[in-house]
Structure formats: structure tokens, C-alpha cells
Amino acid sequence: MTDRLRGARRAGIVAAMAGTLIGTTACGVILYPERKGQVDGRIDPAVAVLDAVGLLFFIVPGVIAFAVDFGTGAIYLPGSANNTTLDLNEAELVKLKKGELDAATIERMIEEKTGEKVSLADPALRTRTPDSQAWLPLDAVLNDTQFAALTGVRQQAAR
Known part of the structure; x- marks a missing residue:
């Protein structure tokens, strides 16, 4: 191999590695690390477009970028999740009689107090x-024992 071919090959390998490295880094995680841990919400179009650019260059890094952003929740706009959070300082304490602590009673009480139907x-x-x-x-x-006793659902052995 000539020095010219060897140099071109080395440049190609470096460019491919740089492209793969850039493509495998999820844009949402890099740009908005504070968004990690979100579970749901509206998708941020800017992050989705940046992740999609990875699909244009290389399929695998683009798919990885989407997977990482969805997995971490960084692709979702903050405050857009369809859930509620409680301020424990303003929470109402509900006392139950002995023997009333079961999933159906707790779910019914939550629905009565919040208007939201939930399943434990x-x-x-x-x-x-x-x-x-x-x-x-x-x-x-x-x-596992407490969860099964409360919900009636047994957990799988390997978690």
C-alpha cells in the first residue's frame, strides 16, 4: 500500500469513528441533562429533528440516539407530562380503619379525593x-411481599 492510500484509509477510519461517536450521543441527553428521568410528555421537536439527522447519516447511531433519549426521558418537553404531582405539605392525611388497607380501598380513596382513577x-x-x-x-x-399483599400482584423472581 502506498503512503497516499494508507493516509486516505486512516482519514476514512477516523471520520467514520467520529461520525459514529457523534451519532451515538443522544442530542436530548447532551442538550438537556436536567430532563433525565421524565416518563411521559410531549416530544421536543428540536431534539427529535436532531436525533433524526443521525438517521440520515447512519441508521444505527440514529436509532441509538432515539433509544437513549426516549429511555432517559430527555426527548420530552418539561412540564408536559400528563400526570400530577402532590405537594406533601398540602396533602390531606386519610386515616383508614384497621383491615381497610387494601388496593381497592386505597384506589377508591384516591379517586374520591383527586377525581383520578388509578391502579396500584x-x-x-x-x-x-x-x-x-x-x-x-x-x-x-x-x-415483593408488601407489593403482593397490597396489590394482589406477584412480582417475577428476576427484576
């Missing part, structure tokens, strides 16, 4: 403990 077994439901700021699925806050 819904994987999209998020909750948090009073000492935490992180919103997690209910099955992550309770152990």
Missing part, C-alpha cells in the same frame, strides 16, 4: 417515600 399495580404509577425526592415505581418502594 400500574407500572406507570410513581410514588416516593416522605424522606426521598426520587419518584419510583411502587414495586421499587415496597418489597
